Amino acid sequence: MYKYAPGFVSKNDVQNTPFIGFIADKIETLWLDRSCKNSRSQISEALKKRQQEFINKEVLTPLMVFPEGTTTTGAHILKFKKGAFDSLQSTKSIIFKSSPNFVGEGIMPTELQLVMDFSRLYNVFTFYELPNFIPTEKMYENYKKLNPQSNITDKAEIYAEVVRDIWVEIGNYKKSDMGFRDYTIYANLVKNKKNVSFS
Numbered sequence: 001m002y003k004y005a006p007g008f009v010s011k012n013d014v015q016n017t018p019f020i021g022f023i024a025d026k027i028e029t030l031w032l033d034r035s036c037k038n039s040r041s042q043i044s045e046a047l048k049k050r051q052q053e054f055i056n057k058e059v060l061t062p063l064m065v066f067p068e069g070t071t072t073t074g075a076h077i078l079k080f081k082k083g084a085f086d087s088l089q090s091t092k093s094i095i096f097k098s099s100p101n102f103v104g105e106g107i108m109p110t111e112l113q114l115v116m117d118f119s120r121l122y123n124v125f126t127f128y129e130l131p132n133f134i135p136t137e138k139m140y141e142n143y144k145k146l147n148p149q150s151n152i153t154d155k156a157e158i159y160a161e162v163v164r165d166i167w168v169e170i171g172n173y174k175k176s177d178m179g180f181r182d183y184t185i186y187a188n189l190v191k192n193k194k195n196v197s198f199s
Contacts, residue, residue, distance in 0.1 A: 006064040007050075009043060009083075017110050027061065048087040055089060062092075067160065074098055076176040077168050080160040088135055088155060093163060095128040095171045128170055135159045 007028035015021045015031055030046050033039040053059045067080040074097060084091060117123065135155070143158045144150070152158055168175050 001064075004062055004064070006062045008064040009047070009066070014110055020110075028059075030063070044083050044086055047083050051087050051089045067163070075174055076178075077164055077171070077173045079177050080164050082154070082156040082160050085135075085159040085163070086156045088159060090132045090134040091163065092132050093128075093130040093167065095130070095167055097126045097171060099124040099126070130166070130170070133163060133166075135162075 005027065007030065008024070009030045009032055010024060012031040012033045014024060015029075030043055030050070031039075032043050047063065047065070050059065050063045054062050065084040067084050068078040069081045070078070139162060140155055140158050143152075143162055147161075150161075152161060164175070167173065
């Protein structure tokens with residue numbers, strides 16, 4: 001945030017959070033209503049438009065997207081949403097890991113998350129800033145050769161998978177194909193102390 005001052009995509013609950021919601025509006029956050037299917041397609045179009053405007057230098061600030069659409073305990077990388085990759089434009093990855101790991105935003109209300117975060121004596125974050133990544137036809141061809149069992153044919157999905165594989169390797173994460181809904185079910189089972197595995 002300090003280095004690039006980006007806008008970001010966030011669930012619309014954050015818009016009503018005191019102080020944070022105000023700042024988010026000022027940096028041109030795109031708001032996502034997870035309960036509305038039309039909101040998703042509108043956000044997808046807004047993402048493409050914003051990426052193109054930034055590349056054309058029509059806007060000065062980039063847009064920060066959390067491609068998993070949520071946070072996890074920090075040990076896994078969930079399947080990426082293809083929205084950030086749909087325009088097939090260049091992206092820049094900044095991976096950050098927290099210590100200690102925690103169940104984050106998206107699983108609990110924002111206010112409770114803030115209380116939990118600020119009740120710790122300190123939080124340590126490690127950042128990995130990667131170079132700009134530009135998708136190429138060779139990348140799509142190589143993905144298909146290296147993953148013959150994959151049924152992914154959409155270029156944006158392949159792009160997302162390639163970037164996710166890079167994150168897994170650099171961040172030393174485990175890969176999980178769970179989605180947001182699966183993850184919330186998992187988090188509720190953990191909260192209720194059920195014996196589950198996360199894969």
